[in-house]
Amino acid sequence: MKIRQATQQDASEIMKLFYETIHTINIRDYSQEQVNAWAPDTMTVDKWVKRQDTKQTFVADHNGKIVGFAEFEPDGHIDCFYTHKDFQGQSVGTQLLDTIVTQATQLQLSRLFVEVSITARPFFEHRGFAIVKPQEVECRGVKLINFVMERYLS
Structure with a gap:
């Protein structure tokens, strides 16, 4: 598996991975x-292509198949961070996060921060992130619980 920058041609596969996960x-x-509000059937590839204009998107590529992706912003914010449903627990997320930490270090950032799902919370806790606060967010009129987390870099 290799971690690489996403291309516009990856947008459809990234969108599908997001939805299915x-x-x-x-x-x-x-x-x-x-989950229907969070990942609706009405998503479009165009919106995923546009996301790549404002974020650095890394993909985990396993023999030509995208098995994970993460979006990173220059202020240290990690936006989307997903591992393919069939590749959970196989170090995909760890490798993506390691890439982001390396990128953040090169940018001389002191902190990474992220809003994570109930599902992703243990992954981030095991990798040095601490909960800043739980929060209730609204997505397409539906309320969801997630957690603001952060990790300070040395």
Whole structure:
């Protein structure tokens, strides 16, 4: 597996991974109504391409298949961070996070921060992130619980 910068040609596969992971993995911690709001059937590839204009998107590429992706912003914010539903627990997220930490260090950032799902919270806690606060957010009219977390870099 290699971590690389996403290209516009990756947008469709990234969108599919996002949708399937939320509907298969996050459904364990959220209701059907919540996952439908979070990852609706109405998503478009164009919106995913546009996201790449404002964020640095890394993908985990396993033999030509995207098995994870993470979006990183220059202020240290990690936006989307997802591992393919069939590659959970196989170090995909760890390798993506290691890449982000390296990038943040090169940018001389002192802190990374992220809003994580109930599902992703243990992953980030095990990698040095601390909860700043739980929060209730609204997504397409549906309320969800997530956690603001941060990690200081040395």
